[in-house]
Amino acid sequence: MANTESAIPLHAALSSRQVAWVLFALSMGGFAIGTSEFVIMGLISEMARDLGVTEPQVGHVISAYALGVVVGAPLLAIFGARRRRRSLLLGFMGFYAVGNLACALAPEYQTLMLARFIAGLPHGAYFGVAALVAAHISPPEQRGTAVGRVMLGLSVALLVGNPLATWLGQVMGWRHAFALVSLIALATMAMTAWRLPAGMGAPRTDALRELRDFNRAPVWLTLGVGAIGFAGMFAVFSYLTPTLLQVTGVGEGFIPFALMAFGIGSILGTLAGGWLFDRFGFRAAAIVLVWSMLILLLFPLAAQSAWTVLPLVLAVATMGALGPVLQSHLMDVARDAQTLAAASHHAAFNAANALGPWLGGMAITAGYGWTSTGYVGAATAIGGLLVYALARRDLRGRDAAAEAAAG
Numbered sequence: 001m002a003n004t005e006s007a008i009p010l011h012a013a014l015s016s017r018q019v020a021w022v023l024f025a026l027s028m029g030g031f032a033i034g035t036s037e038f039v040i041m042g043l044i045s046e047m048a049r050d051l052g053v054t055e056p057q058v059g060h061v062i063s064a065y066a067l068g069v070v071v072g073a074p075l076l077a078i079f080g081a082r083r084r085r086r087s088l089l090l091g092f093m094g095f096y097a098v099g100n101l102a103c104a105l106a107p108e109y110q111t112l113m114l115a116r117f118i119a120g121l122p123h124g125a126y127f128g129v130a131a132l133v134a135a136h137i138s139p140p141e142q143r144g145t146a147v148g149r150v151m152l153g154l155s156v157a158l159l160v161g162n163p164l165a166t167w168l169g170q171v172m173g174w175r176h177a178f179a180l181v182s183l184i185a186l187a188t189m190a191m192t193a194w195r196l197p198a199g200m201g202a203p204r205t206d207a208l209r210e211l212r213d214f215n216r217a218p219v220w221l222t223l224g225v226g227a228i229g230f231a232g233m234f235a236v237f238s239y240l241t242p243t244l245l246q247v248t249g250v251g252e253g254f255i256p257f258a259l260m261a262f263g264i265g266s267i268l269g270t271l272a273g274g275w276l277f278d279r280f281g282f283r284a285a286a287i288v289l290v291w292s293m294l295i296l297l298l299f300p301l302a303a304q305s306a307w308t309v310l311p312l313v314l315a316v317a318t319m320g321a322l323g324p325v326l327q328s329h330l331m332d333v334a335r336d337a338q339t340l341a342a343a344s345h346h347a348a349f350n351a352a353n354a355l356g357p358w359l360g361g362m363a364i365t366a367g368y369g370w371t372s373t374g375y376v377g378a379a380t381a382i383g384g385l386l387v388y389a390l391a392r393r394d395l396r397g398r399d400a401a402a403e404a405a406a407g
Contacts, residue, residue, distance in 0.1 A: 018197075019137050023149045025188070025195040026130040029093055030153020032184040033123055035161030036100050037065065037154075037353075039181070042166030042259050043174045044241050045252075050174065051109045055242055056365060059357045062238055064113045068120025069350035076125035077343035081210050085129050086196050090189055092122035092129070097185035104178035124350065127151070128343030131327050133196075141278065143331065148274025148324040155270045155320060159263025163256040170252065214337035214344070218398070221391035222333065223341075226326045226348035227355065229289050229384020232296050232377025233319040234356030237262065240313065243370040247303050254306065261310045265317025273321030277328045282395070284325045285388050292319045293381035299374030316377075322384075323349065333395075356380065 040047065040062050048055045080088040099119030106112035131147045138146035161184070165177040213219075236243075244250050244258055276284035295315045302312035327345050334341035359380070360373040 021195045022137055022197075023134055023146065025191045026089075026134060026150045027153035027156070028184075028188040028191050029089065029126055029130060030151060031157045031161055032093070032096065032153075032181055032188050033126065034154035034157025035165050035184060036096075036103075036119065036178065036181040037123070038158060038162045038237070038259075039165040039169065039177045040065075041237055041240060042162060042255055043169040043177060044239075045245070046169060047174050051112070053109050055239075056361045057109070059238055059361050061109075061113055061116050062357050063354040065116040065120040065123075066350035066352075066354035068117040069123040070347045070354070071117075072121030073124025073128065073343040073347035073350075074340060076122060077128055077340040078210070080125065080129065081339055084198070085133050086192075086198055088129050089126060089133070089192055089196065092126040093185050093189045093192065095122040096126070097182045097189070100178045100181040100185065104175045104182070120350065124346030125343045127346045128339060128341075131342050131345075132331075132338055135328075135331060144274040144277035144324055144328040146274075147327050148270050151273075151320075151323050151327070152267065152270050154323075155263060155266035155317075157263070158266045158317065159260055162263065163259045166256055166259060210337045210340050212337075213335040214340045216333075216335075217394050218333035218391065219330065219337065219341050219344075221387060221394060222326055222330055223344055223348040224387040225285055225289075225384050225391060226322065226345060227351040228380055228387055229285075229292070229322060230319070230349055230352030231356035231359065231380040231384075232292055233316055234353045235360035235373040235377040235380065236296065236299055236316050236356075238357035239360055239364065239370055239373055243303055243373070244309065247370050248306055248309050250306050258310065258313050261314045262317040265314035266320045268314075269318035269320035270324060272318065273324035274328075276321060277325045282325070282329045282332075282392070285322060285329070286385065288319065288322045288325060289381050289385045289388060292322075293378050293385070295319070296374045296377035296381060299377070300371035303371045303374075352380075 040058065044055050044058045047061075048058050051058070076092070096119065099115065099121070102115040103112060103119055106115045127150070130150050134146040134150045135143045165180055168180060169177040240258060240262075241255055244254060245252070273284070273288065276287060280287065295312065299312050299316060302308040327342065330341045330345055331338065356377065359376045363372040363376050364370060
């Protein structure tokens, strides 16, 4: 059985102001990661020209980062199973600063691919541990909201960090955008060391027990909902810049405004996701996926005009509501695999980040046009709904079996 460092719940030991500062420190890490993860989408054309490759090839750099997240999340989560969460957060963010500096210094395309893979390794593990800390310091009925506030850093990065990094990359070169991320990551380390209490009173689990509890259908099906259902957002967002330039017909100066619209939508979606989970539980995932399917089907039409594309870009970003829903649900079904499951949620998120650009790139290369990413995304939302249906069926079966055993 897992032991604990403290029997006193931190939500009872910390003041509301202390909790707010901890959540802010954790969300700063999300801001650094979000700025790095999505900056390529705004600089895809500049990077293609500088590196002498095509825009779909730059899309493979996005996939390399996502693959790093998928690989690093479970490995680093197992590594950190018996280590203090404060130390893990500081170590992961330091790793992230070094990885992004390597991206800034990469001399050519192949080296950049490797550097992005390395930079992605601590991404999922950081978010997984941060989400667990946020839930641990918050009352049980506010877990979804607390997790949403941590993930809000990603959304604010889309609104502020990503447009800023895109502007910096357009003016001074794309390498400066990754150097900026390294500085943000170092600032995050300083804030975390200052505000996060030592000895979080968090459960510390044996790695073998964590693996055993992780390898269960409720966990894997929840991860499957994210890996497939999230892909549509990335299919559209990864090729948003060339779509705006070549289909909508706007200039490069319009791109930061589109990214800001995406950031606003992401903030709204993240806040809505936490609220939805606190009220509807896992059923909130179906609500978000149906909404996603409808919005993605409208994207190809909306992309024809600058007046309609901005509201649709904002709406596509609200798909991020799925993140807090799935992250919070995993805490309910993961038993003692909390760290591994929480980190793997972000591995699933980035599996979607790899799947979406890959499927979207295939559709574009096949000659279906830049706006075909909307239809690709709608198909993945439907796929996510099918996996959700399987997950609900599995949960109902387990509940029925438990009631029969109790009776």
